[in-house]
Amino acid sequence: xxxxxxxxxxxxxxxxxxxxxxxxxxxxxxxxxxxxxxxxxxxxxxxxxxxxxxxxxxxxxxxxxxxxxxxxxxxxxxxxxxxxxxxxxxxxxxxxxxxxxxxxxxxxxxxxxxxxxxxxxxxxxxxxxxxxxxxxxxxxxxxxxxxxxxxxxxxxxxxxxxxxxxxxxxxxxxxxxxxxxxxxxxxxxxxxxxxxxxxxxxxxxxxxxxxxxxxxxxxxxxxxxxxxxxxxxxxxxxxxxxxxxxxxxxxxxxxxxxxxxxxxxxxxxxxxxxxxxxxxxxxxxxxxxxxxxxxxxxxxxxxxxxxxxxxxxxxxxxxxxxxxxxxxxxxxxxxxxxxxxxxxxxxxxxxxxxxxxxxxxxxxxxxxxxxxxxxxxxxxxxxxxxxxxxxxxxxxxxxxxxxxxxxxxxxxxxxxxxxxxxxxxxxxxxxxxxxxxxxx
Amino acid sequence: xxxxxxxxxxxxxxxxxxxxxxxxxxxxxxxxxxxxxxxxxxxxxxxxxxxxxxxxxxxxxxxxxxxxxxxxxxxxxxxxxxxxxxxxxxxxxxxxxxxxxxxxxxxxxxxxxxxxxxxxxxxxxxxxxxxxxxxxxxxxxxxxxxxxxxxxxxxxxxxxxxxxxxxxxxxxxxxxxxxxxxxxxxxxxxxxxxxxxxxxxxxxxxxxxxxxxxxxxxxxxxxxxxxxxxxxxxxxxxxxxxxxxxxxxxxxxxxxxxxxxxxxxxxxxxxxxxxxxxxxxxxxxxxxxxxxxxxxxxxxxxxxxxxxxxxxxxxxxxxxxxxxxxxxxxxxxxxxxxxxxxxxxxxxxxxxxxxxxxxxxxxxxxxxxxxxxxxxxxxxxxxxxxxxxxxxxxxxxxxxxxxxxxxxxxxxxxx
Numbered sequence: 001x002x003x004x005x006x007x008x009x010x011x012x013x014x015x016x017x018x019x020x021x022x023x024x025x026x027x028x029x030x031x032x033x034x035x036x037x038x039x040x041x042x043x044x045x046x047x048x049x050x051x052x053x054x055x056x057x058x059x060x061x062x063x064x065x066x067x068x069x070x071x072x073x074x075x076x077x078x079x080x081x082x083x084x085x086x087x088x089x090x091x092x093x094x095x096x097x098x099x100x101x102x103x104x105x106x107x108x109x110x111x112x113x114x115x116x117x118x119x120x121x122x123x124x125x126x127x128x129x130x131x132x133x134x135x136x137x138x139x140x141x142x143x144x145x146x147x148x149x150x151x152x153x154x155x156x157x158x159x160x161x162x163x164x165x166x167x168x169x170x171x172x173x174x175x176x177x178x179x180x181x182x183x184x185x186x187x188x189x190x191x192x193x194x195x196x197x198x199x200x201x202x203x204x205x206x207x208x209x210x211x212x213x214x215x216x217x218x219x220x221x222x223x224x225x226x227x228x229x230x231x232x233x234x235x236x237x238x239x240x241x242x243x244x245x246x247x248x249x250x251x252x253x254x255x256x257x258x259x260x261x262x263x264x265x266x267x268x269x270x271x272x273x274x275x276x277x278x279x280x281x282x283x284x285x286x287x288x289x290x291x292x293x294x295x296x297x298x299x300x301x302x303x304x305x306x307x308x309x310x311x312x313x314x315x316x317x318x319x320x321x322x323x324x325x326x327x328x329x330x331x332x333x334x335x336x337x338x339x340x341x342x343x344x345x346x347x348x349x350x351x352x353x354x355x356x357x358x359x360x361x362x363x364x365x366x367x368x369x370x371x372x373x374x375x376x377x378x379x380x381x382x383x384x385x386x387x388x389x390x391x392x393x394x395x396x397x398x399x400x401x402x403x404x405x406x407x408x409x410x411x412x413x414x415x416x417x418x419x420x421x422x423x424x425x426x427x428x429x430x431x432x433x434x435x436x437x438x439x440x
Numbered sequence: 441x442x443x444x445x446x447x448x449x450x451x452x453x454x455x456x457x458x459x460x461x462x463x464x465x466x467x468x469x470x471x472x473x474x475x476x477x478x479x480x481x482x483x484x485x486x487x488x489x490x491x492x493x494x495x496x497x498x499x500x501x502x503x504x505x506x507x508x509x510x511x512x513x514x515x516x517x518x519x520x521x522x523x524x525x526x527x528x529x530x531x532x533x534x535x536x537x538x539x540x541x542x543x544x545x546x547x548x549x550x551x552x553x554x555x556x557x558x559x560x561x562x563x564x565x566x567x568x569x570x571x572x573x574x575x576x577x578x579x580x581x582x583x584x585x586x587x588x589x590x591x592x593x594x595x596x597x598x599x600x601x602x603x604x605x606x607x608x609x610x611x612x613x614x615x616x617x618x619x620x621x622x623x624x625x626x627x628x629x630x631x632x633x634x635x636x637x638x639x640x641x642x643x644x645x646x647x648x649x650x651x652x653x654x655x656x657x658x659x660x661x662x663x664x665x666x667x668x669x670x671x672x673x674x675x676x677x678x679x680x681x682x683x684x685x686x687x688x689x690x691x692x693x694x695x696x697x698x699x700x701x702x703x704x705x706x707x708x709x710x711x712x713x714x715x716x717x718x719x720x721x722x723x724x725x726x727x728x729x730x731x732x733x734x735x736x737x738x739x740x741x742x743x744x745x746x747x748x749x750x751x752x753x754x755x756x757x758x759x760x761x762x763x764x765x766x767x768x769x770x771x772x773x774x775x776x777x778x779x780x781x782x783x784x785x786x787x788x789x790x791x792x793x794x795x796x797x798x799x800x801x802x803x804x805x806x807x808x809x810x811x812x813x814x815x816x817x818x819x820x821x822x823x824x825x826x827x828x829x830x831x832x833x834x835x836x837x838x839x840x841x842x843x844x845x846x847x848x849x850x851x852x853x854x855x
Contacts, residue, residue: 063561065565071757072567073757073758075757076564138443142446145453146454148454149454174560175540176541176753177558177559178560197850267688268686268687268691268696286834289687290834377827378830379831380827380843380846381846382827402823
């Protein structure tokens with residue numbers, strides 16, 4: 001298609017939005033575009049420009065006080081608030097991007113109108129445009145609102161949090177009294193290599209997080225499967241009752257069971273007191289406050305998580321064709337070989353996505369650790385972290401106890417990359433196995 | 441028609457999101473951070489309704505309610521609109537730093553947060569009626585909230601410390617004077633006592649006893665990675681392995697005392713529970729002496745106060761200050777003692793007969809002779825020392841000197 005030559009209105013359309021449309025007769029559309037431009041300019045002047053101009057430094061004026069003789073107080077004059085500048089700065093940038101998008105659309109509209117006019121086609125009226133939106137392009141209308149909501153309520157806050165990782169926002173740079181500013185990749189450098197204390201802790205905590213995630217996932221998975229197999233065995237009576245027993249535990253909220261477990265396993269808890277009274281032990285076993293805590297959390301997690309796997313696997317186990325086992329038995333396969341060659345591959349095939357989500361979930365298993373041990377026992381080998389701290393609970397401690405928001409945000413971004421990478425890799429591994437004929 | 445319904449549903453979904461967010465922050469913070477002196481009238485015009493948000497702990501709500509009623513009765517000329525929020529004294533600093541502009545105008549807090557609050561510019565300097573406040577409260581409680589010669593908060597209590605609770609039927613008044621006596625008495629009765637060295641606040645008592653957390657230029661100097669510090673750790677190890685020592689803090693002591701426990705270190709907030717359990721056998725006194733480095737040394741402690749502060753971002757500084765002043769007055773401190781057992785920082789209130797007769801407050805007063813203010817403790821102190829305490833409990837500290845070096849390095853690093 002030949003590009004039409006523009007006239008004065010086409011040129012003017014670059015400056016004043018909507019002229020391109022209005023000049024060809026689409027007045028209402030042009031006015032709408034113009035209103036869009038006007039409101040953006042108004043937004044910029046009344047609100048956005050101030051935050052945008054301070055966005056690079058995140059504020060220059062600190063809060064100060066002036067003596068007010070009349071009131072006899074040292075009146076506080078608020079200064080710049082770096083946090084608000086960051087937040088509203090990001091908002092302004094987002095609105096600007098939106099505006100640029102509309103601007104490009106405006107130019108496209110202008111050209112389109114010119115083109116159609118040159119070719120002698122009738123231009124769609126505003127009413128016709130609306131009709132198209134209501135009929136052919138209804139999906140656009142329907143999706144606009146949810147998308148807008150997602151952007152404002154999810155994406156913008158996310159960007160805000162992520163940006164904190166590139167600032168020095170911590171206890172010593174806290175609004176409203178103090179300003180914070182951009183530091184680039186300094187925090188990532190510190191946590192990954194340049195600050196041995198932090199990077200050492202990061203590596204140790206990461207190591208434990210992975211050990212925890214792998215053991216928590218596998219123990220729950222195989223524990224649940226073993227239990228399901230046991231109940232499914234021929235000759236076991238009252239199968240439904242056993243299953244119901246385990247299902248009932250799900251009715252108790254997880255955090256309640258965890259808190260009860262903590263009470264139960266405390267140094268002075270029920271279990272220890274019982275053992276002491278029976279004179280089986282001399283001193284309380286420190287389930288939650290010594291290095292043993294790492295084992296304890298995995299075992300308790302197994303106890304909490306097994307019913308879920310039990311329910312999931314029971315259904316799948318019943319679906320494995322019985323003739324597979326029959327022919328295996330005729331061939332003289334032992335129960336273990338049958339499990340290894342028939343049950344396990346079948347289970348893994350069906351539950352692979354479940355396993356991966358469980359693994360990713362366990363990396364961020366905040367509840368179990370926080371409610372059971374709160375990351376304790378602390379150790380001075382770690383920087384503000386404990387032996388059972390996962391990356392996610394370490395992050396929590398940094399924000400709530402230490403007000404080290406920059407470090408917390410950095411850890412958060414790193415967790416995202418770790419989970420993202422591991423999930424991608426494992427999904428691909430399992431996807432490559434998606435050949436149904438292996439099972440028949 | 442279907443399309444219209446779908447569109448309405450989409451709009452409703454967005455509205456629901458928005459509404460969900462709107463209710464979580466009850467007052468939208470006024471935008472802008474630019475200097476605007478005199479934009480609001482800090483004094484408050486006559487006839488105007490003054491909004492004040494006040495934070496206090498759950499168990500202090502009744503007290504606050506009563507104080508507010510009396511404050512309003514005492515100021516009939518002004519209309520106040522008080523809102524109460526439940527935020528414990530220990531959490532006030534954290535909650536305030538989340539969003540100072542949405543925070544309380546007047547709040548109670550524990551003084552270890554003072555330096556952070558002042559650094560972050562979150563406290564209004566106390567200037568109105570300052571001389572009276574300084575003179576009516578005990579000196580130590582005023583000192584704690586004075587930084588660089590400026591008064592930053594209103595002393596409310598002078599009881600935030602720890603001392604030793606004991607069961608008189610197990611530990612005699614003579615035994616309780618020394619750690620060895622407590623250990624011997626507890627072992628003889630087959631009971632445990634608690635001394636929570638896994639709690640950094642309490643662990644400090646051993647280092648403080650050795651004079652290791654000294655102040656220079658108003659800042660904590662952290663140098664207990666020396667021979668004295670090593671001796672303190674060795675003494676703690678000896679206690680942990682004495683056979684009578686039991687791990688635990690509030691819950692363990694409150695639940696165990698009278699049955700499995702002979703005594704333990706605790707604070708004023710446990711008095712009600714413990715005295716109810718022990719009845720006539722209820723005893724409380726200063727911390728014992730302990731053998732550190734071959735000498736018998738009196739164990740020290742942190743002394744703290746609870747204070748009322750005024751948020752620097754408040755719209756009504758004068759009204760907020762007047763209320764804070766009233767809340768910490770002699771009458772209100774006595775009321776706080778009657779309703780919650782809080783030890784007053786007010787001189788007259790402290791001298792009253794009821795307060796003098798209180799066993800626990802007397803123990804605290806005795807201990808305060810050996811106590812050190814926790815105001816100047818470095819912010820990074822708590823986490824590493826708690827870690828060290830836990831390692832001592834687990835008998836994991838073999839090279840004490842190296843461990844202390846690491847602790848000091850971490851404390852310094854975090855600041």
